Every structure is written in C-alpha cells, then in structure tokens.
Amino acid sequence: MIARPIYLDGFATQPLAPEARTAMLSAWDRPGNAGSPNAAGEQAAALVATGRAAVASLIGASPGEITFTSGATEANNLALAGVLRAVHRACHSRSRVIVSAVEHKSVLETADTLRSEGIEVIRCPVDKTGRLNVAAFAELADERLLLASIMLVNNETGAIQPIAEAAALAHRVGGLFHTDAAQAIGKSQSMSSSSTSTISASLVTSATDRWGSVRSTVLQARRRPTPSCMAVAKSADYARAPNP
Ligand SMILES: Cc1ncc(COP(=O)(O)O)c(C=O)c1O
Secondary structure, eight states: OOOOOOOOOTOOOOOOOOOHHHHHHHTSSSSTTTTTSHHHHHHHHHHHHHHHHHHHHHOOOOGGGEEEEEHHHHHHHHIOOOOOOOOHOOOOTEEEEEETTOOHHHHHHHHHHGGGTEEEEEEBBTTTTSOBBBHHHHOOOOOTTEEEEOOSOOOOTTOOOHHHHHHHHHHHOOEEEEEEOTTTTTTOOGGGGGHHHHHTSEEEEEHHHHHHOTOEEEEEEOSOOOOGGGGGGGTTTGGGGGOO
C-alpha cells in the first residue's frame, strides 16, 4: 500500500481551509458585480464589506485601510512602487529606500527598478541567523529615508525579523515603514493583530491566500501617515475601501 504523501510545503501555499471553501462556494453561487446598483450588486458589495471587516480585525486594522490585491507580490509592488512614486514626487529631499538582503524578490526586484527613478536602494545585511543587522539598519536610517521594507517572517529560513525595532528607527527619522507579513498572518496569534498593529507600520502586506482562499492578499495602508498608493489601482473601485 502506498502511503498518502504528507504535504509539508506550507511556506509556498497552504491546503484549502474548510472555512475558506465554505465561504467561497457560497460566494460563487451568488453572482453580482459589487459596483452595480442592483440587488445582486448590493449583495456582492455586502459580501466584500464583510470580508474586508474580517481581514481588518485579523490584523488589527480598520476596514477603510484595507486594499485587496491579487497576491502578496502585487501588494508589495503597490507598497513600494505605488507609494514611493507618489511620495517621492512630493518630497524630493528623501530618496533612500532600505530593504533587508533577504526580502522576497517581489520586494527586492521592485526596489531595484526604482533606482532608475532616482531612488537610492540599499540592501541592509542580516546576521548569520538570517535576522536583520539592527545596528547597520540604524546607521542607514537617517533623514534621507523615504521608506524601509523589512519582512515579518522569512519565507526560506523562518527567521522572525526585529520589525518593531526597525519600524521605530524608520519612524524616528520620519520615514515610512512597510512589512511583508505574507508568511506571518494567521499562522500564530502573536503574528496577527497584536504584532502588526503594535509595530505601527505604515503599510502591511498580509497574505490570507496562504490559507487557501482565492488569491485574496491585502495591503493595509495606515491612515497616519497617509501615503497615496491607490493611483495604480484606479479601475478597481469596487474592491477598494469606502471613503471614511
Ligand atoms: C514573504 C513572501 N512575500 C511575497 C510572496 C509572494 O506571494 P504571492 O505568490 O501571493 O504573490 C511570497 C510567496 O510565497 C512570500 O513568501
């Protein structure tokens, strides 16, 4: 008898959670465009609002701060390119971006593409355990800092990064702070609402799709400071938060 294989590649994707299956099946049975002013559209809009509120409470956010994206790659792109282009245009004195050397390539490669737009991109080293070198980060985080992006949990080593310290250092010099929490949210209570809300990151990438829902990753943009990162998602108004 061939034993059933045991799935262990949880950093890549998770098996479908029964709750996610039930919710998705129920939504697929109720077609409607959430932007349409008819009964089906209103029902779809209500479903989106319920989902938005659930995700917001999971990460200690308010519903108006949530933007749904197709995956963590898009959320990271939006957090870096969307925000930086908008903020850099208005604030030329800041043009430094710090990422850790072990970020996911959706952060590293996006940051690299910004070099051609006059952004100075610095990869901060990690120590031999794969954790951010906080002393090096502190030296790099000066008044030139526009944004720092440090992941919460590394997708290859599982190292938990000292993001509370990094966020405090970035905010101390007036920079924005983004954390890619794709590997953290939902995996442990301490990785969810308490940790992401208390680090006071300006932007948080959260991957609820790791639990098997259909590609429903979110980017949380904290109200203060309020980076204008929505311009690149103009046509998807129905998927955006209602104005507060
Ligand atoms: C830390 C991290 N960020 C970003 C991504 C990209 O996620 P997605 O496949 O949802 O675009 C992954 C994928 O595993 C990841 O582990």
